[in-house]
Amino acid sequence: MSRRTATMTLTAVLLVALVALAWLVPVPYVAMSPGPIENTLGNVDGKPIIKIDGRRTYPTTGQLDLTTVAVTSPDQKLDVAGVIAGWVDPSVAVVPRDYIYPPDQTPAQVQQQNAEQMETSQQSAIAAAMREVGVKVPSAVQVRAVVEKSPAVGRLKAADILVAVDGTKTTSAQQVVDLVGKHKPGDQIRLSVRRAGKPLDVTITTGRSPDDPNRAFVGVQPIDGFDFPFPVTVNLGQDIGGPSAGTMFALAIVDKLTTDNLTGGKHIAGTGTIEADGKVGPIGGIQQKIAGAKRGGASTFLVPADNCAAAAGAPTDGIRLVRVATLHDAVTALEALQKNPNAQVTSCAR
Template sequence: MTRRTLSSVVVVSLLVGLLVAAAFLPVPYVTMSPGPTVDVFAEADGRPVIDVEGAETYPTEGALRLTTVSVTSPGVEISLVEALSAWFDGTRAVYPREVIYPPDQTAEDVERESSVQMVSSQDTAVAVALAELGYDLEMRTEVLGVTKDAPADGELLPRDRLLEINGVQITDVAQVAEAVQRTGVGETAEFVVRREGESRTIRIETVAAEDDPERAVVGIEIGNGYDFPFDVRVRIDEQIGGPSAGLIFSLAIYDTLTPGALTGGDAIAGTGTIDPEGAVGAIGGIQQKVVAAADAGAEVFLVPAGNCDAARAADVREDEIRLVRIETMHQAVKALETYTDDQSADLPGCG
């Protein structure tokens, strides 16, 4: 072997080695794949997922499935090979990491935000379902989340209704931060809350906010809740967070409180946020959710109107699952009632 040939072999070997090494280096992307689906008509730990106490409920048939996506965890990095594999897989997607996990958010921040969104989504879903049934509900100010290891951790709980802080009656969300700040850093704030029908007085010592040493905080997320005429609980795995199951929760609650089966005994899936007026909002990962629903055997998928264009591109056969375009909770109820009466009926589609 000549010296030139030997040099060429060495150079090529080094290049191949570098390419192989580069293929397994982490890249700033995350993958999104179809996640598990959950039948909200089923049971969790021996209790109904939709658990109503204090009102008449009715048996139902079929399945109503919320859909999820599996996303690369905040603390996990993927390689170039993994990213390319997902890119060429029609059922998966690749996103820049900063789009899913903003650089200024920690893994704990992401988990807390997801938990807060789920609490708010569930309460709004209950309210919208009851409004569809004719109930007029009163808004309230409540705890949506508590920061781990903060002063309020172990003292206040999600869904505690805030009645007073330091003797001042709480009537809106903005008052809470103002009342805590007036307490002063290192001083004790007195909270009066209603929990499970009982009033409780809880004293919590404030600390300084991380971004402002003069601002007093106790580590709680506050939002709007409702006074419900009876108890409705949504028992769902704590690993499932975010607001995207709002529409499905609302439909399940409505079905539980009305005679007959809203699904007509079929398997229905869907997704979408829900706001207090009953409007259905777009969500992320729609293509992966459609695939997950089809894999779970759903015949119909309820698609937020804002997701219709993307949903049509999901990697499923056209005859595998029917996409129904939804703008409001009321429209979703009517669409399912129409489908139950006649499965071949014309429904608003994404085509």
């Protein structure tokens, strides 16, 4: 073999090796694809996703599906092959990793944030749904969680309503933090609490804050929440996080609390964050969620108004896109479609 031929052969082998290596090297992208769907009117593991106690409920039919997006996990990265596969699949979006996972957050922090957003979303959905059907829901300061091995353990519980601190009526979570902050470690704090509708007075001796030994520490995480007149429990039963299921939770609660059958027995899907006043907010991955709903058999998809432009670019043959800016918009549109499948409702036009 001549030197020239040997050189060319070696070069070709090295080139192939480099291409193969590049093909396998992780790149800073993640893939978003259609994720699991759940019928919020249905059951998970034998339990209703939406459980309402202390209030009359009504039978429901049809489906109100929440939709999700499956994303490459934070501890994994796509390789070139995965990126190319995502680019050629219309139901998959390949986006920069930092778009989904901020570089200053660990995977555990991302998971915790998603869990907290889901919890907050559920509380807002319950408040919005109750207010939609005419139930008064006053704001209140709630205990989100009790810190392990803290002075509050055994004295306070998650979902307790914090009515007053040392006789001062509480109006916000920050006010509770400020009132506790006026004390020193070893001081006693008097808390007026409402638990399951019953008043309760609790006295707690403060400890030392793990972050500052000179600061008083009780061990509760207060949040600006609601004093619900009757309990509503959301049991999703699987690892779904984030706030985007809020609108579908709220619709399921409305459907159970009213005599009208919102779905008319049809298969409805949707997405959207929800505020306590009923405002529906935008979410990520709208095209993937529409694709997932379509695969799941939904005939109508409720789209947050601010997502309409992106939603109109999704393959929508066989599924109707309905634009909603508020929970009331969604209820009104479903009521109209229940009475007349050809009713004119606001849509996301291409």
